Amino acid sequence: MVQKKLTEISGDKEPVKEVIKAEELAKKQREISVAEFFAKNRHLLGFDNPRKALLTTIKEAVDNSLDACEEMRVPPDIIVMVSPLEGKEASVADRFLISVEDNGPGIVKQQVPRIFAKLLYGSKFHTMKMSRGQQGIGISAAGMYGQLTTGKPVKITTRISPKKPAMYYELHIDTKKNEPEILKEEETAWDKDHGTRVSIELEAKYVKGRQSVEEYLKQTAIANPHASIIYFSPESQKVDFPRATKDLPMEPKAIKPHPYGVELGMLMNMLKETKARNLQAFLKQEFSRVSPRIAKEICQKAGLFENARPSRIATQEVDKLYKAVNETKIMAPPTNCLAPIGEELMLKGLKKEVNAEFYAAATRPPSVYRGNPFIVEAAVAYGGELPAEELVRVIRFANRVPLLYQQSACAVCKSILETNWRNYSISQSKGALPTAPMVIMVHMASVWVPFTSESKEAIAHYPEIIKEMKLALQECGRQLALFLSRRRKAEHEAKKKSYIETYLPHIGIALKDILSLKEEETKKIDKHLKEILEKHRGSEHDKDIE
Numbered sequence: 001m002v003q004k005k006l007t008e009i010s011g012d013k014e015p016v017k018e019v020i021k022a023e024e025l026a027k028k029q030r031e032i033s034v035a036e037f038f039a040k041n042r043h044l045l046g047f048d049n050p051r052k053a054l055l056t057t058i059k060e061a062v063d064n065s066l067d068a069c070e071e072m073r074v075p076p077d078i079i080v081m082v083s084p085l086e087g088k089e090a091s092v093a094d095r096f097l098i099s100v101e102d103n104g105p106g107i108v109k110q111q112v113p114r115i116f117a118k119l120l121y122g123s124k125f126h127t128m129k130m131s132r133g134q135q136g137i138g139i140s141a142a143g144m145y146g147q148l149t150t151g152k153p154v155k156i157t158t159r160i161s162p163k164k165p166a167m168y169y170e171l172h173i174d175t176k177k178n179e180p181e182i183l184k185e186e187e188t189a190w191d192k193d194h195g196t197r198v199s200i201e202l203e204a205k206y207v208k209g210r211q212s213v214e215e216y217l218k219q220t221a222i223a224n225p226h227a228s229i230i231y232f233s234p235e236s237q238k239v240d241f242p243r244a245t246k247d248l249p250m251e252p253k254a255i256k257p258h259p260y261g262v263e264l265g266m267l268m269n270m271l272k273e274t275k276a277r278n279l280q281a282f283l284k285q286e287f288s289r290v291s292p293r294i295a296k297e298i299c300q301k302a303g304l305f306e307n308a309r310p311s312r313i314a315t316q317e318v319d320k321l322y323k324a325v326n327e328t329k330i331m332a333p334p335t336n337c338l339a340p341i342g343e344e345l346m347l348k349g350l351k352k353e354v355n356a357e358f359y360a361a362a363t364r365p366p367s368v369y370r371g372n373p374f375i376v377e378a379a380v381a382y383g384g385e386l387p388a389e390e391l392v393r394v395i396r397f398a399n400r401v402p403l404l405y406q407q408s409a410c411a412v413c414k415s416i417l418e419t420n421w422r423n424y425s426i427s428q429s430k431g432a433l434p435t436a437p438m439v440i441m442v443h444m445a446s447v448w449v450p451f452t453s454e455s456k457e458a459i460a461h462y463p464e465i466i467k468e469m470k471l472a473l474q475e476c477g478r479q480l481a482l483f484l485s486r487r488r489k490a491e492h493e494a495k496k497k498s499y500i501e502t503y504l505p506h507i508g509i510a511l512k513d514i515l516s517l518k519e520e521e522t523k524k525i526d527k528h529l530k531e532i533l534e535k536h537r538g539s540e541h542d543k544d545i546e
Helices: 002-010 021-026 034-040 050-072 112-117 138-150 213-223 264-273 279-286 292-302 315-327 343-353 411-418 463-515 519-545
Strands: 077-084 094-102 154-159 166-174 179-188 195-204 228-232 238-241 358-363 367-369 372-382 393-398 401-403 438-446
Touching (some): 034 138, 050 401, 077 213, 112 138, 112 179, 138 166, 213 228, 213 401, 264 315, 343 438, 372 463, 393 411
Antiparallel strands (some): 094 195, 154 166, 372 438
């Protein structure tokens, strides 16, 4: 009937061929390259405006340099240069050449093109240990941004040994295929024994202030006191951030996931992919802190046979296993996979860059979210030259990397807002940061930091993370409250003493008039009153010490 109507409408003898929409749409479907996706959505990587692009490029290059030097176990010596280029075309943004040089181990020549011109290529994604880089996106995305805005390639000079020649590369990224294009590859002369220098030309905007390159490097020096950073600004000014210690942070060791926090779907995948022959061996081999005794206890609580094949466990049994894991008492995860700054170095870094009257720091014991171990550290600096009638300044770090953007979206900010600072004698309005001459510094060290986006600017609001941050802040708050209490008491005593010293001569005169004393006797009374005053002050001082 439908076909007959189509024939009548067309006026043709032959029926019109029916167009199938699904088939037409299917012809338009094609695979999207990850590089092509991020080229169109570069705001996800932190390249949404020229000012931010400059900082993100330097941040990614410096993070890679610090990681490389620490893996080689050498104190990092990093040189950062931002050079304005002449003859630039008229545009909203200026054109700059960014160059970051380090004394790390260098890169073998086969890996250079993929590291700098292929997105999602790296060695740290599947490794459970603390590192600044995670996804293998950062530096290649910076090169792609430079290519998109200026058309110029990424230039790399690297050397792995004084016995090997330095190699020079110029690279483009093929965004359709997410593959590197080598424009130039040659040996070159370089006076360094080992290290890497990356140069990227891009359109950017240079600004000063709280979200500037200099502020980022200053905060990096606070969190990495073992690093020496030299910065050459576009005004040709040299800014030196010397190292505060020669001791390198503890080298993190790769570990296996902790059973606590592992999600049900992840557990199912692990059971399918494991090479362990039985369930007990699976629990012992695939997780950290699970001994044969703990593995046996988990199997008993789940009502599962210890020698069962992991791949054959049904979905219902996986659910029982998941519940049994969370009901079993398991030791906290090992901390050798993390390299926290430490209370002593946090205070040393703060004192180097912030001139204050009081400092306090606290490092929490290790905890777990989604099977990933993490440690939260916090520090405060109070008084001194810090402005009194302003909101506190918040400095955020994740794996020793400063976070300068999206403060309000970060778990650090949420933790500070949820902490009742009035309990520690600090003024705070409802739903706002406290108002005080104070700097609050929070650092999260983890094998996998849960950032809210690929640009790595804010930490996600996991309840376990916020809880640990609040506990660390409360510990610092208690130390600060004790300091403020003692200071108020000292000020009160000084005020009382000033009253006594003010009226002491008048007391002597009054006694002289009342008792008709001679001058010598008046001096004796003054002397005794002063002795009483000194004795009283000494006893109060002793109480403060106790």
